[in-house]
Amino acid sequence: MQPWFEDIAPGYSVTSLPRLVTEDEIVAFARLWDPQPFHTDAGAAKDSAFGQLVASGTHMHALMMRLGFDADVLRGKSEIGLGVDEMRFLRPLLPDTTITARFTVLSTRASASRPTHGVVRWQASLQDSQGAVLFSAVVAVLHRRHP
Secondary structure, three states: OOOOHOOOOOOOEEOOEEEEHHHHHHHHHHOOOOOOOOHHHHHHOOOOOOOOOOOOOHHHHHHHHHHHHHOOOOOOEEEEEEEEEEEEOOOOOOEEEEEEEEEEEEEEOOOOOOOOOOEEEEEEEEEEOOOOOOEEEEEEEEEEEEO
């Protein structure tokens, strides 16, 4: 069960369940949203700076959001996204990689405009099964306070 704002403090952390990202998923996402050849065509990707097919950074951000939703971090009492800062693409996400998302609270504060809510800033990251961080960002959300 997702905690109330008052139950969250800096250092509180949640890790998602693992998720396999396949080549088919990478290509399908990229064809819709970021159709650069190194995201859509394994042959063409060999001649890119990556030397192989890689997932789009936009895809990694979407995966972080989905895994955060599935792990009860970015839904329920977390009602409104306020912004994403410091987004970094640290390593490429390769086909057939199993990833997890980790969310750690950086700070909390009462909302000045909504007394029923507080602002939670999360350090979010995607990592592969060896623990290498592929993507990171700071996500701010409006989170419900205990009534």
